[in-house]
Amino acid sequence: MTIKIDNQEPNVFPLVEGIDVRDAGRTAEVILATKVEGELVTVTIRLSYGQAATLADLLEPFRKNQ
Numbered sequence: 001m002t003i004k005i006d007n008q009e010p011n012v013f014p015l016v017e018g019i020d021v022r023d024a025g026r027t028a029e030v031i032l033a034t035k036v037e038g039e040l041v042t043v044t045i046r047l048s049y050g051q052a053a054t055l056a057d058l059l060e061p062f063r064k065n066q
Contacts (some may be wrong), residue, residue: 017033017035019063027047027048030044
């Protein structure tokens, strides 16, 4: 599945509860906490370090408690 995340609507993740990035060897894992149909769900995305930094920057405006 391909998901495009940008500043256009509708957004796949309407509210990101938290973002974490972890080293996974040669890649990085971006872990998102979001709600889907009212339930907290974690989404793990394995990306290159550059892609992970870009994704985290794109998702930052959607963080809760800004």
